[in-house]
Every structure is written in C-alpha cells, then in structure tokens.
Amino acid sequence: MTHTATTVPAQDGPLGWLRRAEAWLDDKGKGAWIAAMVLGFVFVWPVGLALLAYMIWSKRMFSCKSRRAHACGIRHESFRAARAAARPSGNSAFDAYKAETLRRLEEEQDQFEAFLERLRAAKDKAEFDQFMDERSKRAAEERATDETAGA
Incomplete structure (x- = not known):
C-alpha cells in the first residue's frame, strides 16, 4: 500500500x-x-x-x-x-434455499477441516516414524561400536 x-x-x-x-x-x-x-x-x-x-x-x-x-x-x-x-428475506422459497446453501457450506467446511486434521495427523505420524527409525539406527550403531570396542 x-x-x-x-x-x-x-x-x-x-x-x-x-x-x-x-x-x-x-x-x-x-x-x-x-x-x-x-x-x-x-x-x-x-x-x-x-x-x-x-x-x-x-x-x-x-x-x-x-x-x-x-x-x-x-x-x-x-x-x-x-x-x-x-x-429472513420474507420470501419462504429464498429463505429455504439460503438455509440449505448455508447448511451445505457448513458441512463442506467441516469436511475440509476434518481433511486438514487427517493431513496433520499423517504428517505428525510420518515425522514420528522417521524420528523412531533414526533413533533405532543410532542405537544399533552404538551397540555395534560398543561390541567392537569391547571385543
């Protein structure tokens, strides 16, 4: 601006x-x-x-x-x-149409928010799985290092 x-x-x-x-x-x-x-x-x-x-x-x-x-x-x-x-507008047909459209939009918004929540959960799970894999690899490397040093 x-x-x-x-x-x-x-x-x-x-x-x-x-x-x-x-x-x-x-x-x-x-x-x-x-x-x-x-x-x-x-x-x-x-x-x-x-x-x-x-x-x-x-x-x-x-x-x-x-x-x-x-x-x-x-x-x-x-x-x-x-x-x-x-x-209300005073026209019952228009008011019914408006109510149905608003209900449908709210339903779509709820579905979209649920979709976003599933995406976030999937991303969190993938990040956690990656962390656990890296952690188990580090633990295995440390055990292998300890075994070679102790032998």
Missing part, C-alpha cells in the same frame, strides 16, 4: 508546527495518534491529556477519516453482510 504525503504549506504563524504535526499524524493514521498520546502521558501527562481531548473533540478517536479508511469500510461491509445473511 502506498501512501502519499500530505502537503501542508509552510506556516509562518506560531502554530505552524502544530498544523504540520497534525498533518503528519493524520498521514500516518490512528495508530500514530494513539502512540503520540501514550508518549505524551508517559513523559508529560498534560500533553497526553491534551492529545486525548483533541482526539475525542476532533472525532479522530472514533472515526475512519484517515487514509486507511478502506479498512473500516471493509469491516463494516462484512458485518452488514453477516447481519443480512442472518435475517
């Missing part, structure tokens, strides 16, 4: 650096705001408190207004789709 830097014209006023810092944090996303707030609390607690108040007041804490807003939209869409799948 590429990010384009937010262009902020140079500010001559005494608060120009604040605007540049705000634009920089906005460009980095909500995580940068939270990190700045935590660091503010750690080093100078009034700064952290001021950042928290500003984030709440400007709605940066609870909204998806960053450049990474598509992630919030994706989450919203998946929740909306899950809610839509759970509620």
Whole structure:
C-alpha cells in the first residue's frame, strides 16, 4: 500500500508546527495518534491529556477519516453482510434455499477441516516414524561400536 504525503504549506504563524504535526499524524493514521498520546502521558501527562481531548473533540478517536479508511469500510461491509445473511428475506422459497446453501457450506467446511486434521495427523505420524527409525539406527550403531570396542 502506498501512501502519499500530505502537503501542508509552510506556516509562518506560531502554530505552524502544530498544523504540520497534525498533518503528519493524520498521514500516518490512528495508530500514530494513539502512540503520540501514550508518549505524551508517559513523559508529560498534560500533553497526553491534551492529545486525548483533541482526539475525542476532533472525532479522530472514533472515526475512519484517515487514509486507511478502506479498512473500516471493509469491516463494516462484512458485518452488514453477516447481519443480512442472518435475517429472513420474507420470501419462504429464498429463505429455504439460503438455509440449505448455508447448511451445505457448513458441512463442506467441516469436511475440509476434518481433511486438514487427517493431513496433520499423517504428517505428525510420518515425522514420528522417521524420528523412531533414526533413533533405532543410532542405537544399533552404538551397540555395534560398543561390541567392537569391547571385543
């Protein structure tokens, strides 16, 4: 994912650096705001408190207004789709079809998970058998070495 830097014209006023810092944090996303707030609390607690108040007041804490807003939209869409799948449509034929399709998909998912479990078990057994074979070969070699040394 590429990010384009937010262009902020140079500010001559005494608060120009604040605007540049705000634009920089906005460009980095909500995580940068939270990190700045935590660091503010750690080093100078009034700064952290001021950042928290500003984030709440400007709605940066609870909204998806960053450049990474598509992630919030994706989450919203998946929740909306899950809610839509759970509620009835009002058409009994479609609801029966949907219920049968969901049941079939859940059954296929269960079968696939069982298949993956069998694969894992087979792999584990093969690795264990290989370990036991190597162990028995080492034990046989040690017995042969002991017999030749003792003779």
